[in-house]
Amino acid sequence: MTSNRTFSPQEMNVLIALQEKPSATLEELARVTSFGTSLVYKILKRLTETKIHEKPAFSITAHPNQFALGLEVIDVIVKCKNLSQIQIMHQLSIIHPYTIYRAKCFGEVNGIFFQFRIPIGTKQFIEALFSRLKEKKYIESYQILEFGAKNVIYTTVKLESWNLEQLSWNFNWNNWFQTEIELSQKDKSIQKKSEKNLQNTVRHPGYIKKWFKKRDVAILNECVIDARRKNKEIMDVLETKNQINFSPQSFSRRFMKIKEECIDFYRVFIDPNAFQLITPVLILGKGEKMEIKKLVIRLQKDPIPFNSVLKSKNSHFFWYLHLPSLYLTQILHKLQAILTEIQFFYIDVGTVKSWGMWHETYDNDNHDWIHTHEFMVDDVLIGISKFAKDNIVKE
Structure with a gap:
């Protein structure tokens, strides 16, 4: 896929400034670029325009503080031998509650590259899931890549x-x-x-879970999707999509706490x-x-x-x-x-398909992510088996 999009020197200056400080205000961007605030506003509006181009020129996403949240990322490469297995794996990415990335891959292995952001200590459920998928001939083989979060x-x-x-x-x-x-x-x-x-930190993995709630997952997810939106925009989305309501004051306080403790850094794409x-x-x-x-x-x-x-x-x-x-x-x-x-x-x-964080994966009563075998393995296999039976193969 190619693009005819090009950028003017002024637009490049604003994009470079954003890369240096993704959360910069209009005033800060104006100072760095030596442009007027109104000009920076016009440039940003033009760069995020979607009527002419398929996508905005840039996006800014928040990277969750996985250690604080008690989560870790697991990479899996799955070998598929035919289109039916590819379709089943596409469905798996939709069904699994902790999927964050999926794409077809070609090379040493032809199949699907997955990423899951799972509760720390539940890697055995990913192993169990793919082992069963292989037994049921839904995939040919799989490779779980173990690198951890340190390096x-x-x-x-x-x-x-x-x-x-x-x-x-x-x-x-x-x-x-x-x-x-x-x-x-x-x-x-x-x-x-x-x-x-x-x-050896005095803070243990998942230390924020003592105050974290399901609604906070929804807020954090909106930051993962688009971190430059105003509070009012995020509040409107939460109300429409998740039926979660805040007063402006309570949202501002909660949002500040989430940004301080649950976001590791921001990335400009x-x-x-x-x-x-x-x-x-x-x-x-x-x-x-x-x-x-x-x-x-x-x-x-x-x-x-x-x-x-x-x-x-x-x-x-x-x-x-x-x-x-x-x-x-x-x-x-x-x-x-x-x-x-x-x-x-x-x-x-x-x-390529990516997902943020699903608020239904969090249990308010237990102050923890749902990490049972039933939730991460059994329910997923039931969904996959039904999809395969209805759409592809007869078991």
Whole structure:
């Protein structure tokens, strides 16, 4: 999918300012860009216009503080041999209460790439679910990727690296990999300190659950969808979609508490088609621990100008990237030189579907996410079996 959308220098300046501070007010954006507030308002309105273009030029989403919420992300790659299994997996993504991402993938495995945001300590239910799906011949095989939450790095599109005149990126993988990166004593101490803080913090996973409620999940979900909306807009959506009502004062107080304790950071997503970023790929690799560590440190110190998520654990890593197609061979060539194993997947961007947080997954009485075998496995299998029987196969 291509796009004819281009940006003026003024629009680029506003987008760059937003990337630096996603939650900036009009006044703050005007100060940074040296534009008048009214001009910034007009530019933002133009960039979010959807009448001409299929989607807004950018979106800003909140990334939940998963540790505070007592949640973790699990990645699963499922092998499917035919269209029937693909359709069943599409239905699974809709039925499962904790799905956050689904897309078809092609490469080492042809099938579906899933992400689930589940209560910490319930990974066995994901294992049990896919094991049963395999037994029932709904899938061929599956691979659960285990990286944890400690070593995850996010990078975002950096428009400073986009050449507006030539409509190309000022970036070269060869140069990036040639930059000397050594794990200094300071890096080692910082890494050990951060891991220790995560493990030995006085706050335990899910510490906000003592005051968190179902309505707060709904509020947080709206921030995940679009974090720049005004309070009144979010209140209207909550009332219409979830029948949740607040007074302006009580919502303002609750919203502030959620932003302070339940949101980790914000990310700005720019229309990838306007910058040739039309090729999402997933790379799984294995190599020497020191090589993986150098890759992690390099990305921390010198972030690439593209959207990506890098996860690492010991000698393994996971890298999901949005890249211009011309850059693929460069990165694969470089990674091949430092890794012992590589799995490569094309992600079918046309099948990408993402979800936020469903408020019905939270139990107000127990102050916890619903994490029973019945909720996460049995009910899902019943729904899948019914779908398969009615639409695809006879059991």
